[in-house]
Amino acid sequence: MANGGKRQIRFGIFLQGGGGHWREPDVRADGAVSIEAYQEYARIGEAGKFDFGFIADSAYITKDSTIPFLSRLEPMTALAAVSAVTKRLGLVGTFTTSYSEPFTTARQLASLDIISDGRAGWNAVTSALEGVARNHGHDKLHDHALRYRIAAEYIEVVKGLWNSWEDDAFPRDKETGEYVDLDKLHTLNHVGEFFKVQGPLNLERSKQGHPVIFQAGASETGRDLAARYADAVFSSFEESGNLAKAQAQYKDIKDRAVAYGRNPDELLLFPSIQPIVAATHEEANRLYEEGNRFIDPAYAVKYLSRYFSFFDFSQFPLDEPLPELGDIGKDSFRSTAEYYLRIAKEENLTLRQLALRATNPRGDFVGTPEFVADKIARFFEERAVDGFILGGSHANLRNFVDQVVPLLQARGLFRTEYESDTLRGNLGISFPENRYALERRQAVVQ
Amino acid sequence: MANGGKRQIRFGIFLQGGGGHWREPDVRADGAVSIEAYQEYARIGEAGKFDFGFIADSAYITKDSTIPFLSRLEPMTALAAVSAVTKRLGLVGTFTTSYSEPFTTARQLASLDIISDGRAGWNAVTSALEGVARNHGHDKLHDHALRYRIAAEYIEVVKGLWNSWEDDAFPRDKETGEYVDLDKLHTLNHVGEFFKVQGPLNLERSKQGHPVIFQAGASETGRDLAARYADAVFSSFEESGNLAKAQAQYKDIKDRAVAYGRNPDELLLFPSIQPIVAATHEEANRLYEEGNRFIDPAYAVKYLSRYFSFFDFSQFPLDEPLPELGDIGKDSFRSTAEYYLRIAKEENLTLRQLALRATNPRGDFVGTPEFVADKIARFFEERAVDGFILGGSHANLRNFVDQVVPLLQARGLFRTEYESDTLRGNLGISFPENRYALERRQAVVQ
Numbered sequence: 101m102a103n104g105g106k107r108q109i110r111f112g113i114f115l116q117g118g119g120g121h122w123r124e125p126d127v128r129a130d131g132a133v134s135i136e137a138y139q140e141y142a143r144i145g146e147a148g149k150f151d152f153g154f155i156a157d158s159a160y161i162t163k164d165s166t167i168p169f170l171s172r173l174e175p176m177t178a179l180a181a182v183s184a185v186t187k188r189l190g191l192v193g194t195f196t197t198s199y200s201e202p203f204t205t206a207r208q209l210a211s212l213d214i215i216s217d218g219r220a221g222w223n224a225v226t227s228a229l230e231g232v233a234r235n236h237g238h239d240k241l242h243d244h245a246l247r248y249r250i251a252a253e254y255i256e257v258v259k260g261l262w263n264s265w266e267d268d269a270f271p272r273d274k275e276t277g278e279y280v281d282l283d284k285l286h287t288l289n290h291v292g293e294f295f296k297v298q299g300p301l302n303l304e305r306s307k308q309g310h311p312v313i314f315q316a317g318a319s320e321t322g323r324d325l326a327a328r329y330a331d332a333v334f335s336s337f338e339e340s341g342n343l344a345k346a347q348a349q350y351k352d353i354k355d356r357a358v359a360y361g362r363n364p365d366e367l368l369l370f371p372s373i374q375p376i377v378a379a380t381h382e383e384a385n386r387l388y389e390e391g392n393r394f395i396d397p398a399y400a401v402k403y404l405s406r407y408f409s410f411f412d413f414s415q416f417p418l419d420e421p422l423p424e425l426g427d428i429g430k431d432s433f434r435s436t437a438e439y440y441l442r443i444a445k446e447e448n449l450t451l452r453q454l455a456l457r458a459t460n461p462r463g464d465f466v467g468t469p470e471f472v473a474d475k476i477a478r479f480f481e482e483r484a485v486d487g488f489i490l491g492g493s494h495a496n497l498r499n500f501v502d503q504v505v506p507l508l509q510a511r512g513l514f515r516t517e518y519e520s521d522t523l524r525g526n527l528g529i530s531f532p533e534n535r536y537a538l539e540r541r542q543a544v545v546q
Numbered sequence: 547m548a549n550g551g552k553r554q555i556r557f558g559i560f561l562q563g564g565g566g567h568w569r570e571p572d573v574r575a576d577g578a579v580s581i582e583a584y585q586e587y588a589r590i591g592e593a594g595k596f597d598f599g600f601i602a603d604s605a606y607i608t609k610d611s612t613i614p615f616l617s618r619l620e621p622m623t624a625l626a627a628v629s630a631v632t633k634r635l636g637l638v639g640t641f642t643t644s645y646s647e648p649f650t651t652a653r654q655l656a657s658l659d660i661i662s663d664g665r666a667g668w669n670a671v672t673s674a675l676e677g678v679a680r681n682h683g684h685d686k687l688h689d690h691a692l693r694y695r696i697a698a699e700y701i702e703v704v705k706g707l708w709n710s711w712e713d714d715a716f717p718r719d720k721e722t723g724e725y726v727d728l729d730k731l732h733t734l735n736h737v738g739e740f741f742k743v744q745g746p747l748n749l750e751r752s753k754q755g756h757p758v759i760f761q762a763g764a765s766e767t768g769r770d771l772a773a774r775y776a777d778a779v780f781s782s783f784e785e786s787g788n789l790a791k792a793q794a795q796y797k798d799i800k801d802r803a804v805a806y807g808r809n810p811d812e813l814l815l816f817p818s819i820q821p822i823v824a825a826t827h828e829e830a831n832r833l834y835e836e837g838n839r840f841i842d843p844a845y846a847v848k849y850l851s852r853y854f855s856f857f858d859f860s861q862f863p864l865d866e867p868l869p870e871l872g873d874i875g876k877d878s879f880r881s882t883a884e885y886y887l888r889i890a891k892e893e894n895l896t897l898r899q900l901a902l903r904a905t906n907p908r909g910d911f912v913g914t915p916e917f918v919a920d921k922i923a924r925f926f927e928e929r930a931v932d933g934f935i936l937g938g939s940h941a942n943l944r945n946f947v948d949q950v951v952p953l954l955q956a957r958g959l960f961r962t963e964y965e966s967d968t969l970r971g972n973l974g975i976s977f978p979e980n981r982y983a984l985e986r987r988q989a990v991v992q
Contacts, residue, residue: 174657184630
């Protein structure tokens, strides 16, 4: 670990979007489909020595979908295009385990990992929208539990394929003519409950072994999956301003890792926040309020409904507290939906208030650079997070890099230079030894 | 059409590989997995004003696979990374219709098309290797006819999804706040024999409407599929040196397009060749022979076997003519396999000779720049081709650009500047009007 062994905070940055609301004067109106806008986020992240860029995803829209979802770049192609203009930033994309071929996912991620020379990451999700199923030959969404059983086997297959070649399988010795050592090629021959995949993968391992695995489901089953397979957990915005809740979430994830016999330092927790910094609190608040100026309440209500299988909230009056709604989000984005139902009840929110909270989350990381740096440091030092994934406009994130990062560096909490040229290396996660090489080494020892 | 309406030749360039045999002193030994090597091919092609770069593909290997196939980049990720360092070169990748989700293929290709601002192309193939099936949950390869029935429906679905948004669906007017016109969003609702895909696609159309479609199967069913759906046909090397055969193939493809009610100028034929130019014929021949110096005969025999479902040719003596082998390639790369069996018989080739012909095809485009330019011009003018896809080392292709391209330009047969910034525009293929916009326009006229 760098800085004399002192635990270091990590940062990710959301890459997608135009860099602010599309109607803002200095934002590209077509930013949702502009690779230049994505690449600009990546440059901001790399200038800030951030660990990775992150792309969330979903593959289903209707006429009720909101603007950021109607038309946007697909993550694999976007990350590959970002890789060409960056050198150190990790590249983490969201790819479903529910409606795709594990061989193809393993192969594309491995290829991104080679192209970026060891900077790829996979945020494995199970897809919570019924329409995604209907885009892929199914009539109905698999229920939550089934999706997670499929996900576990899917990840096993992908990791298995990433072990097809041992790390030193390609000597490529021009003198001797030895290109490959075929004894270091292994065929998976997976036959499971959901998948049958022979292998091997036609791609060698990268400098970081294989892509880093993220997991984003915050439900009980989601956290369990993370503890078994993931290197990092992306948790969404809503709980991240609450220190006690974040600490509980952190302890839960780390305890689960330990229960699976893992080192808890090898499973990192990253809530997302949208920091806004300015010279004064008032100015920062003004910047936040300005971000609401283009948000139409009807749009905000549609945005909210996405977390509830497109439940029709518009049946309720905009400016009255919401009624009791039962478990309407249980087979969709379960934990997010539960959060919104809970705060609506606890804070007696009107539909308008709740919808704006969903569409433009304010959170508690809004203020002067010192205030935001203090808050980040406290969450980190009090073991509520291992880092944050930062969202917001290009302008707000540039301000964060220029004004908050130096304060964290001065405290020795954040790197001044990348420690490694791989994502895994920068995150401080162990190299995943090839399983066949490991078995052979262990056989020799015994 | 440019140059006063004179028909123009087109060029593609193979992007994959290290830029020559891995043991050559000036070639990267790890070129098969080096995005820099791919990007260098792309730069050579763009310097030559070529229409497109092309990536062939296959997703199955065994210990008997040959070096170029053991470990190589996946096409979608590679093309996206190439897009970031090019401005005009089309980007054509090979993606199977047999073992993937049409929604994902449609989406990734559309995303590549947006990222490259209208330069994407799809070489639709059906996968001829049994192991590919076993990597994707199947025990056996679908037979040839079934693969092509699936392919036809698959392409219909993909093209259908590419019509989800009309071209002017996104006004993104900052003044009025009108981001999208939802009347221009259309849901596919495809239910067919093999696929059930609801849609719509969550990505708008690109500057060229949608990606250009290539097709590479040269069998009867393959050519029929091309005539129905493709904008261009990639035909492999073996027949391309024979003018009469190329003319027959050309006429066949164009006639088939006409039979489907299409304009034959909108279905372009591109055989692949490996040109080698030098100051004299002797020097060019020497360069070709030099290309054989690192080829091990055992390796060449393995390479050959790939076209025959890994048929074991090593059971035959290396230096005796091959015996009668029946139809051993019929469910694999059918037309290529038939070609090799035919020339083995016609030319009474030994196994060694046939294997070298497969591994390092010489062809007839080897000689002085004038000789090669003459030959290309003759094939083009005598309606045997619309262009060529060029393979070979970085050095040989740089020589082609520097020495042959100017001769073709001087004859007015090849552009001196790109006519368009889209692949479709440079190929001279019509913009594919959105099918719903077309229907509405036709309804108004009637």
